[in-house]
Amino acid sequence: MDFIEVTLEVNAEFADILTAELGELGFDAFVENENGFSAYIDEDKYNQQALEETIARYADMVQLTYTTKKIARQNWNEEWERNFEPLFIGDQVSVRASFHEKPANAKYDIVINPKMSFGTGHHETTTLMIENQLTLDHQNKRVLDMGCGTGILAIMAGELGAKEIVAVEIEDWTVENARENAELNGYETIDVRLGGAETIAGDQPYDIILANINRNVLLEDMPAYVAVLKPEGYLLLSGFYTEDLPMLQERATELGLTYLSHRVKNNWVSAIFKNS
Incomplete structure (x- = not known):
C-alpha cells in the first residue's frame, strides 16, 4: 500500500489545530517544517472530499495552501528522512530522529520520532x-x-x-x-x-x-x-x-x-x- 502526502503552508497557531483535524481523518504521521507541516496517510484510508471539507472550514480564518502527492511505500523511509533533517541548536544541542547517527560533537543529544506531534x-x-x-x-x-x-x-x-x-x-x-x-x-x-x-x-x-x-x-x-x-x-x-x-x-x-x-x-x- 502506498501513502498520500499532504503538505500545508499555514501559521503555527493553526498548524496544531489542523494536525488534530487531519488526525481525525486517519493521517498518522506528521512532520513540521518552517512553513507548516506535511501529513501522511495510507492510500486506502485517504478521503479527498473529507480533506477539502476540513480545509474549507478554516479557509476564512487563516491563509493556507496545500498540495498532495502519492508516495510509494518503498520510498517511505527516504521521504521521512528528506523531511526531517538533524539539526544543531545553540551550538550545543543535537536534535535528530532515531534513524540518524549520533553526532560526535554534541553536548546534548535528543532523539525525537514526531509521529503526529509538533x-x-x-x-x-x-x-x-x-x-x-x-x-x-x-x-x-x-x-x-x-x-x-x-x-x-x-x-x-x-x-x-x-x-x-x-x-x-x-x-x-x-x-x-x-x-x-x-x-x-x-x-x-x-x-x-x-x-x-x-x-x-x-x-x-x-x-x-x-x-x-x-x-x-x-x-x-x-x-x-x-x-x-x-x-x-x-x-x-x-x-x-x-x-x-x-x-x-x-x-x-x-x-x-x-x-x-x-x-x-x-x-x-x-x-x-x-x-x-
Missing part, C-alpha cells in the same frame, strides 16, 4: 525555547512543560539536569508520543499528562515553567502558571509574534512577573519572565 526543533519557537533553556540552571529543578508536543522541551530539561519534570498536552495521541520520546531518551520518569491548565492546579510549585503554545492560550492560562511557579522561578513563553510581546508583557506584569529578555527568529518570539 516539536522537532525545526520550528522557530521550539528552537528559541531551547536556546532560552540553555541560559537557565535546571540542575535538580522541578520543571513543567505546557503544550509539550513531542516532549522535546521536557527532554531538554532532563538533559540539563532537572530532577522532576511534568509535561502536559491536550491530545491523547500527543501524550502517547511524548511518553515514547521520553522513554527513547531515557526519561521514563517524565510525568506526561492529558489535559490543559486544569491538570496542574494544586501541584507542588515549579522552578521553571515552559509554555510554547499560542498567544491566546498563554494569555488565558498565565494565571494558572503563576499559581504554581515558585518565588524567583522562571516562566518561558513562546508561540507568538513580536507584535504580541507587549500584550504578554502587560499580562505578566499584572500577575507579578518581571520581564527579563526575549529572542526573535523570523518574527517568532520566546520570552523569559521571573516571578517576584
Whole structure:
C-alpha cells in the first residue's frame, strides 16, 4: 500500500489545530517544517472530499495552501528522512530522529520520532525555547512543560539536569508520543499528562515553567502558571509574534512577573519572565 502526502503552508497557531483535524481523518504521521507541516496517510484510508471539507472550514480564518502527492511505500523511509533533517541548536544541542547517527560533537543529544506531534526543533519557537533553556540552571529543578508536543522541551530539561519534570498536552495521541520520546531518551520518569491548565492546579510549585503554545492560550492560562511557579522561578513563553510581546508583557506584569529578555527568529518570539 502506498501513502498520500499532504503538505500545508499555514501559521503555527493553526498548524496544531489542523494536525488534530487531519488526525481525525486517519493521517498518522506528521512532520513540521518552517512553513507548516506535511501529513501522511495510507492510500486506502485517504478521503479527498473529507480533506477539502476540513480545509474549507478554516479557509476564512487563516491563509493556507496545500498540495498532495502519492508516495510509494518503498520510498517511505527516504521521504521521512528528506523531511526531517538533524539539526544543531545553540551550538550545543543535537536534535535528530532515531534513524540518524549520533553526532560526535554534541553536548546534548535528543532523539525525537514526531509521529503526529509538533516539536522537532525545526520550528522557530521550539528552537528559541531551547536556546532560552540553555541560559537557565535546571540542575535538580522541578520543571513543567505546557503544550509539550513531542516532549522535546521536557527532554531538554532532563538533559540539563532537572530532577522532576511534568509535561502536559491536550491530545491523547500527543501524550502517547511524548511518553515514547521520553522513554527513547531515557526519561521514563517524565510525568506526561492529558489535559490543559486544569491538570496542574494544586501541584507542588515549579522552578521553571515552559509554555510554547499560542498567544491566546498563554494569555488565558498565565494565571494558572503563576499559581504554581515558585518565588524567583522562571516562566518561558513562546508561540507568538513580536507584535504580541507587549500584550504578554502587560499580562505578566499584572500577575507579578518581571520581564527579563526575549529572542526573535523570523518574527517568532520566546520570552523569559521571573516571578517576584
